[in-house]
Amino acid sequence: MYRSEQLLFQNGKPVPIIIRNYESKDFDELIDIQAECFPPPFPSELWWNKEQLMNHVSLFPDGALCIEIDGKVVSSLTGVCVQFNPAHANHTWAEMTDDGYISNHDPNGNTLYIVDISVRPAYRSFGLGKIMMQSMYHVVIEKGLERLLGGGRMPGYRKYATTLTANEYVDHVINGKIHDPVISFLLRCGRKPIAVVENYLEDEESLNYGVLMEWRNPFK
Template structure:
């Protein structure tokens, strides 16, 4: 399957919404799907970070990123993403690309769409002379182990190959490395509201 990556605009909103509907069906709350005002903000504030994957003329996945100055300070998704609008959190002079969203139509999963979007993000980091790519990574498998270990121990186990995590294991395959566990990152029952900040650095 041939996959092309391009920037999205407000004109793509209906297709982007269809991707979200398919990727996050009920009981996922509809109010958390991208709003048109958010898509317009992404395309206006940092169009380079607003990406879609297109196959056979159809949008099959999307990814949104912004620029930040990395400090290592704990944060939530809402703080990093300005509640999805990015206007208040995007730093034009930032040293790091921060991914706040990635989704793929279920029918196109396991076909290289997400990997293509991650590769496009890495190319953007290199092209822009940034220090790193960052993302808050869900750990949905943690709920099965939370009664007997900390999130830090679980992440260590996933890195060592002791456990498989649907999201973190994929991130590791993309060359991302865990930096820190973030408490209260996002309302996420499976991850116990935790996430792992992961990082990819270009070769120096």
Template sequence: MMVASERYFVRRSQIQDIPEIIEICSAVYPESPTWTPEQLTSHQRVFPDGQLVAVSNDSKKIVGVSSSLIVFWDDYEWDTPWRDFTDHGMFTNHNPTTGKTLYGAEIMVDPKCQRAGIGRLIYKAREDLVRKLGLLRIRAGARLRGYHAYASKMTPDEYVLEVVKGKLNDPTLSFQLKRKFHVLRVVSNYLRHDPESMGFAAVIEWINPDVATEADYAHLRESKFYRD
């Protein structure tokens, strides 16, 4: 699998990338603990295809990271927190036997390189992976990074509706919506230590049109957040 633009390309991550991945993690989330080498090694062991990095052609440095696993959705509740979807960050719940859902556990781009199309490239690689594996969809929790600034004025649901309508911009969700994701619902207590989102996240979905039937779109169209 290879997705590339003029300046960047996406490939599977390798053991030797781990220090650089951790560096990006501390730059993106300076207040939070970073991924540990044990967790990152575990991801590469249980699902190597799901661990991607974007690399700069010029510097050969890693500029973006994506971590995914396959889950059997019915094993979880809508409001299952991130730590349970990822088995405390180890991905040992990866279930390629019955799972049809690629769960996006992480996507981050080096703050020095954001808004240069790297996130878009990584998502293209994720979609290609879902198509290659014949999975039904990608789901993820988009933490509502901008919500704290509106928390005194509106509920998380109202905030998400405004973002979906394009009236408010959320640094994470607006990006995901541009990647053709749809919001299924809003959940609380998704992340423990995230003052920006205050723990709120939008459960988002992208459906693989190669394998989906009409019925697979039904719940999405029924969501009050759905926009054609």
């Protein structure tokens, strides 16, 4: 089981955090985090349910991480092992994650696929998302996988859709001309865009687009 205790500094004050695998005792808090992170118009039926969470902790507990501060779970990151061929990149979130149930988990897969990352809004200035992502990179290395991969939302794209294609929008974000809250965050985490896919996830802000972003295992 993964467990790491660290100190963050918020406004110069040390804040102890615990990064660990989440468990069944955390399910109610994890669902609350989803509701805080993805309010309407994001479909509430896409928030976690307890059957999905039970699959996460039983099928691939190494891919189920959370951060705890003062006894409260404030963020989570979920992954699944899959076989991925970059030459055939098109897929949907539902296909790659089995609608979040991860019953397609492949212990012999070559890729750790990010199912979800969520941080309570009140804690987003702490840099917890990047800490969780780096912890998941450790899992990729430990298991000898080729990459970490996931489809990032493009929540800023709707404002630019009349003047930019989805690929042009991503290029503008990479070049620093536009800030996108998700893509820019993933770039700061060391992830690299490899493809833009249509109808990736039902998401009005992204016009259902997603951008696949990977982190390659430097030891493979």
